[in-house]
Amino acid sequence: MDSENGTVSDAVKVLLHDIPRERGQLLPALWRVVEQYREITPELIGAVSESLNIPYAEVYGVASFYSLFDNPGGKMPVYVCTDVMCMLQGSENLKHAAESAAENGPVTIRESACLGQCDYAPAAWSGARVLRRATPEEIVSVVKEAGQ
Amino acid sequence: MNQVRRLLPDFGTTSSPTSVERLKERGFAEALRKVFAMSGEDIISQITESGIKGRGGAAFPTGLKWSSVYKAPGETKYVVMNADESELGTFKDRVLLEEDPLGALVGVLIAAHAVGAKKAFCYIRGEYRDVENRMAEALDTLRSQGWVGPDRVDVQIRRGAGAYIAGEETALFNSIEGKRPEPRVKPPFPTIKGLWASPTLIQNVETLANVAVLFAHDTEWFKQYGTKETIGTKLVAISGHVKQPGVYEVPFGMSLTDILNAPDLGGGIAGSGRLGAMLLGGAAGTFLTPEEIAKSSLDYASLGAVGANIGSGAVMVFDDTVDLVGVTTRLARFFAEESCGQCVPCRVGTQRVVELIENDGIQSRPQDLRELGLAMRDASICGLGQTAPLALLSLLDRPELRQHA
Ligand SMILES: Cc1cc2nc3c(=O)[nH]c(=O)nc-3n(C[C@H](O)[C@H](O)[C@H](O)COP(=O)(O)O)c2cc1C
Ligand code: SF4
Numbered sequence: 242m243d244s245e246n247g248t249v250s251d252a253v254k255v256l257l258h259d260i261p262r263e264r265g266q267l268l269p270a271l272w273r274v275v276e277q278y279r280e281i282t283p284e285l286i287g288a289v290s291e292s293l294n295i296p297y298a299e300v301y302g303v304a305s306f307y308s309l310f311d312n313p314g315g316k317m318p319v320y321v322c323t324d325v326m327c328m329l330q331g332s333e334n335l336k337h338a339a340e341s342a343a344e345n346g347p348v349t350i351r352e353s354a355c356l357g358q359c360d361y362a363p364a365a366w367s368g369a370r371v372l373r374r375a376t377p378e379e380i381v382s383v384v385k386e387a388g389q
Numbered sequence: 390m391n392q393v394r395r396l397l398p399d400f401g402t403t404s405s406p407t408s409v410e411r412l413k414e415r416g417f418a419e420a421l422r423k424v425f426a427m428s429g430e431d432i433i434s435q436i437t438e439s440g441i442k443g444r445g446g447a448a449f450p451t452g453l454k455w456s457s458v459y460k461a462p463g464e465t466k467y468v469v470m471n472a473d474e475s476e477l478g479t480f481k482d483r484v485l486l487e488e489d490p491l492g493a494l495v496g497v498l499i500a501a502h503a504v505g506a507k508k509a510f511c512y513i514r515g516e517y518r519d520v521e522n523r524m525a526e527a528l529d530t531l532r533s534q535g536w537v538g539p540d541r542v543d544v545q546i547r548r549g550a551g552a553y554i555a556g557e558e559t560a561l562f563n564s565i566e567g568k569r570p571e572p573r574v575k576p577p578f579p580t581i582k583g584l585w586a587s588p589t590l591i592q593n594v595e596t597l598a599n600v601a602v603l604f605a606h607d608t609e610w611f612k613q614y615g616t617k618e619t620i621g622t623k624l625v626a627i628s629g630h631v632k633q634p635g636v637y638e639v640p641f642g643m644s645l646t647d648i649l650n651a652p653d654l655g656g657g658i659a660g661s662g663r664l665g666a667m668l669l670g671g672a673a674g675t676f677l678t679p680e681e682i683a684k685s686s687l688d689y690a691s692l693g694a695v696g697a698n699i700g701s702g703a704v705m706v707f708d709d710t711v712d713l714v715g716v717t718t719r720l721a722r723f724f725a726e727e728s729c730g731q732c733v734p735c736r737v738g739t740q741r742v743v744e745l746i747e748n749d750g751i752q753s754r755p756q757d758l759r760e761l762g763l764a765m766r767d768a769s770i771c772g773l774g775q776t777a778p779l780a781l782l783s784l785l786d787r788p789e790l791r792q793h794a
Contacts, residue, residue: 266567268564269547272515306569307549309516325705325719326477326478326629329629329707354477354727355476357480357483359628359634
C-alpha cells in the first residue's frame with residue numbers, strides 16, 4: 242500500500258509539476274488530475290494536497306463540490322442532457338439508448354442539467370465532443386467509440 | 390429584417406473568428422488603440438452615456454459599476470468575464486463566443502485599462518470545451534498583437550467544473566481562489582472587495598461585447614437601437630417549440646410576438662403549432678400566458694407590468710400540449726440539487742418545494758407553496774435561493790396554464 246501510494250503521489254507531482262503551489266491553482270490542478278484519472282479518489286486528493294501544500298480537508302471540500310469531478314468508478318462519462326428543453330425533444334429515449342449500449346462496458350452514462358445547447362436539443366456531451374440534435378444511433382456509436 | 394447584427398458579426402463576415410483580420414474587420418484593433426490612449430474617466434463617462442446595462446441577468450448600470458471599481462481604493466484590481474452560463478435555456482454567450490470571441494475579450498481589455506486592473510480572468514463553464522479552445526486562440530491573437538501580456542493586461546482562462554452556483558459573482562471569486570464556490574454575504578460588494586479582497590469588476594460576456602462594439606463605433610451609433618429606457622440590442626436565446634430555435638440579436642422594445650414569429654427570428658410556433666406558454670429568463674424566470682405574450686415587448690417596463698424580467702435572455706417556448714407542472718417539477722429538482730446549502734431558507738426550502746410538488750402540492754396545497762416561495766425569495770442569502778421560487782410562483786398565479794395537470 243505504501244509503495245502504491247508513493248507511486249500515485251509521485252505521478253501526481255509530475256503531472257502538476259508546472260502548476261504554481263498556490264491555493265488559486267487548486268481548480269486547474271484538479272482538472273488536470275481528473276483528465277488523467279477520470280475520478281478523484283481519496284488517494285488522489287491526498288496527492289494533490291501534498292503537491293500543492295493545501296490541507297486534505299480543503300482539497301476534499303472543493304473537489305466534492307463540483308459535479309464534473311463526481312465520477313466514482315472512473316469510467317468514461319458520457320453526459321446526456323435531461324433538462325427541460327432536451328426533455329421536450331426526447332432526451333429520455335437518448336438516455337435509454339446510451340444506457341443499453343454502455344451496459345457492462347467502460348463507459349458510464351450520466352444525466353446532465355442544461356448543457357447550453359437548447360438550440361440543438363436533444364444534446365449530449367462526451368467530455369471532448371458535443372452531440373447536437375443527437376439521435377439514439379449517434380449516441381450509441383459515441384458510447385462504443387468512447388469505450389475503445 | 391427584424392434581427393440586428395452588431396454584437397454578432399454581419400452575415401457577410403468571412404474572416405476567421407480568432408484572426409488578426411477579424412480584429413481589424415470588426416473595428417476592434419482601432420478601438421483598442423483609441424481606448425488605450427484615453428483616461429479611465431473618459432472611458433467610463435462614455436460607457437455611462439451609452440446606457441449599457443449588465444446582460445447577465447440583473448441589468449445593473451455598467452458605467453456605475455466601472456466607476457465604483459475605478460474609485461475604490463486599492464493597488465491591485467481585477468476584471469472578470471463571467472462565461473459560466475449555466476442557466477436553463479441560456480446559450481447566448483456560447484454562440485457569441487463561438488461567432489466572435491474577440492469582441493468580449495476586447496471588452497475585458499478595455500475594462501482593465503479603464504479601472505486600472507493588470508490582471509483579468511475569464512471563467513467559462515467546463516462543458517463549453519470547444520468554446521474555451523476558441524477563446525484561448527483569440528487570446529493568443531491578442532497576445533501576438535501586444536494587447537495581452539504581463540506589461541499590459543494578463544488574462545487567464547479558468548474552467549468551471551459543473552456547479553450552477555459558481556456563476557453567482559462572489560461564488561465565482563471563491564472558485565477562482567481555489568475555495569468552495571459558495572456565495573459570500575454582500576456587502577461588501579465586489580467593486581470594493583472581490584477577488585482576493587481587492588476591487589473587482591465582473592461582467593457578463595455579452596456586456597463586455599457591448600463595450601467592444603461601442604468603442605469600435607461611438608455613442609451615437611450605439612444609441613440607434615433600443616427604447617428610451619433601454620438602449621441597444623439584446624441577444625435572445627429561443628428554444629423549445631419554435632421553428633427556428635437559436636440566438637438572435639434584437640433591439641430592446643421588440644414585441645415578444647415578433648420574436649416568436651418573425652421569419653428571421655423564431656419563425657413561428659412548432660410542435661402542435663399552438664402557443665401554450667413562455668418561460669422567460671431561465672429556471673429562475675416567469676411563465677407567461679399567450680395573452681401576456683401578445684401584449685408584451687422586450688423591455689423592462691413592459692415585462693415588469695406582467696411580473697416578468699428579461700433575465701439572461703432565455704426565451705423558452707412551450708406549445709399547448711406541454712405539462713407545465715412537470716416542467717416546474719424539473720426546475721424544482723434542479724434548484725434542490727444546485728443549492729449550495731449555506732443558508733436555511735434555500736437549503737430546506739428547495740427540498741420542501743420538491744416534496745410538495747411531487748405530492749400534487751400545486752393542486753392541493755398552493756397556499757403552503759406560495760408562503761414557502763415567498764419566504765425563500767425574501768430570506769435567502771443569494772440570487773439562487775431568492776429566485777428559485779419565481780417560476781413556481783408565476784405558475785401558481787396563472788391557473789390557466791395548469792389545465793394539463
Ligand atoms: C445562481 C446565479 C448564477 C449566475 N450565473 C451567471 C452566469 O452564468 N453568467 C453571468 O454572467 N452571470 C451570472 N449570474 C449573475 C452574476 O452574479 C453577476 O450579476 C453578473 O455576472 C454581472 O455581470 P453583468 O452586470 O455584466 O450582467 C448569476 C447569478 C446567480 C445568483
Ligand atoms: S441562497 Fe442557496 S445557493 Fe445562495 S447561499 Fe443560500 S443556500 Fe447557497
